[in-house]
Amino acid sequence: MRTLFLLLSVFATATAAGENQIVLKDGQGKNLVISQCAMCHSLDYITMHAKILDRAGWEKTVGKMINVMGAPIGDADKKVIIDYLARNYRK
Amino acid sequence: MVDRRHFIKKVAGGLAALGSWFLLPRSGLAADPVAADTEVATIMDMLPGKKALIKKSYRPPNYETPVNYFDAPFTPNDVFFVRYHNSVIPEVKAEDWRLRVGGEGVSTPMELTLEQLRRDFKPAEIAALCLCSGNRRGLFQPHVPGVQWGSGAIGNALWRGVRLKDVLAGAGIYKSSVEVSLDGADSGMHKSSPDFIKSLPVAKALDENTLIAFEMNGEPLPHWNGFPARLIIPGWTATYWMKHLTEVNVLSKPFDGFWMKTAYRIPRDRFASGQFSSQETLTNMPITEMVVNSLITNLIDGQTVPAFKPLEIKGVAWDGGIGIVQVEISTDDGISWHLATLKQDYGRFSWRQWHYEFEPKRTREFRIMARATSHSGASQPLEPIPNPSGYHHNAVQKIAIQAA
Numbered sequence: 004m005r006t007l008f009l010l011l012s013v014f015a016t017a018t019a020a021g022e023n024q025i026v027l028k029d030g031q032g033k034n035l036v037i038s039q040c041a042m043c044h045s046l047d048y049i050t051m052h053a054k055i056l057d058r059a060g061w062e063k064t065v066g067k068m069i070n071v072m073g074a075p076i077g078d079a080d081k082k083v084i085i086d087y088l089a090r091n092y093r094k
Numbered sequence: 095m096v097d098r099r100h101f102i103k104k105v106a107g108g109l110a111a112l113g114s115w116f117l118l119p120r121s122g123l124a125a126d127p128v129a130a131d132t133e134v135a136t137i138m139d140m141l142p143g144k145k146a147l148i149k150k151s152y153r154p155p156n157y158e159t160p161v162n163y164f165d166a167p168f169t170p171n172d173v174f175f176v177r178y179h180n181s182v183i184p185e186v187k188a189e190d191w192r193l194r195v196g197g198e199g200v201s202t203p204m205e206l207t208l209e210q211l212r213r214d215f216k217p218a219e220i221a222a223l224c225l226c227s228g229n230r231r232g233l234f235q236p237h238v239p240g241v242q243w244g245s246g247a248i249g250n251a252l253w254r255g256v257r258l259k260d261v262l263a264g265a266g267i268y269k270s271s272v273e274v275s276l277d278g279a280d281s282g283m284h285k286s287s288p289d290f291i292k293s294l295p296v297a298k299a300l301d302e303n304t305l306i307a308f309e310m311n312g313e314p315l316p317h318w319n320g321f322p323a324r325l326i327i328p329g330w331t332a333t334y335w336m337k338h339l340t341e342v343n344v345l346s347k348p349f350d351g352f353w354m355k356t357a358y359r360i361p362r363d364r365f366a367s368g369q370f371s372s373q374e375t376l377t378n379m380p381i382t383e384m385v386v387n388s389l390i391t392n393l394i395d396g397q398t399v400p401a402f403k404p405l406e407i408k409g410v411a412w413d414g415g416i417g418i419v420q421v422e423i424s425t426d427d428g429i430s431w432h433l434a435t436l437k438q439d440y441g442r443f444s445w446r447q448w449h450y451e452f453e454p455k456r457t458r459e460f461r462i463m464a465r466a467t468s469h470s471g472a473s474q475p476l477e478p479i480p481n482p483s484g485y486h487h488n489a490v491q492k493i494a495i496q497a498a
Contacts, residue, residue: 073286
């Protein structure tokens, strides 16, 4: 809980005002996607690629975020995130 | 970390009433072909100190300029496009800012204040076009991942500062040096995120046109465009124009960070642009010079204009620093071409404005195209040249207007 609180306070200071109005589609894994992806960037990066990436594209992109950009996301969470994106934002 | 929460204002009037997540009506989508095609709503948003721009992403902030602002020879600072790779963007104070000049390739590392830069080096000024490598990426078919830029990640400005070569001379460069790396104050959210560091061939760093600029159009650089100082590499795409410049290192071997080795690369021999031999592989190379290009700035696809009345078609044209020799206009879908009139020349690194008078003598659709040619003879292709990251989109624009 304490960790969660700390994460939320970091998140709150890091976000730009407008991005709080971005609404992602409901679905399994949505909250995890919000908490993990929005640590580093606004969620419009997801909606922007909705008509562009297929499942393989999302796998590659999430992999890049972890392996190249240094997102601290474990394998179990990675799978949930990819499943959510491929299900809800696939071209 | 910057908290911009209380600074950001929504566009006044109707847009604000609808909130930021509004969808333009179908008829309005033509103004933003990227939005129309990717079904992403066009959102206008204001960063502190900027007018409303087309928001591509909030964080990191990526905002493009509506093309109608390009009717002016120099793009006003408060509408100049904004592009960042990282979310942590400190607001640098001029008095705290230091530029470190070092690396294994210099004999005398230095640290300079803004005051020292202004006082100890000869001032230099240049009109130069700043163009995001991925401008018009959103128009590639099939789509490629990355910020889905329309035509507005571009701006022309008068930059004033000092020459990088003069600063480097003070540090004493060894002749064996290969590249000069550039770092700015921004960074990623995690220590493990690759810092945004770029490098230049030594010859480009020592080019007399390469500046460390602290003024833009007669004013200090806006925060979002690199305050207090940024690199200006005329002719090269903006990825090298490091903002909030903090560090310049002279290197004895090629820089191998992510943003050079992996990102901003184009297939070799596909574009007529400059070399960067220390960074080339068998198959690809870094993007370098801008390719010849043009943009119609006062017409949008689907627009209705009065028939039997003169219509001034306006636009801009540019290349990587050789200079524009001509711009041709077609009003019949590319069957016949006519020379546009070029306006004032602000130097070979500035864009060149042009205009062409046309009278639609029927009530029907007209297909307008513009095609620029540089002094080298290079011209624009009818279709964009495919490449994995969607750079160098310089296809001839095709705009359909309705005369009624």
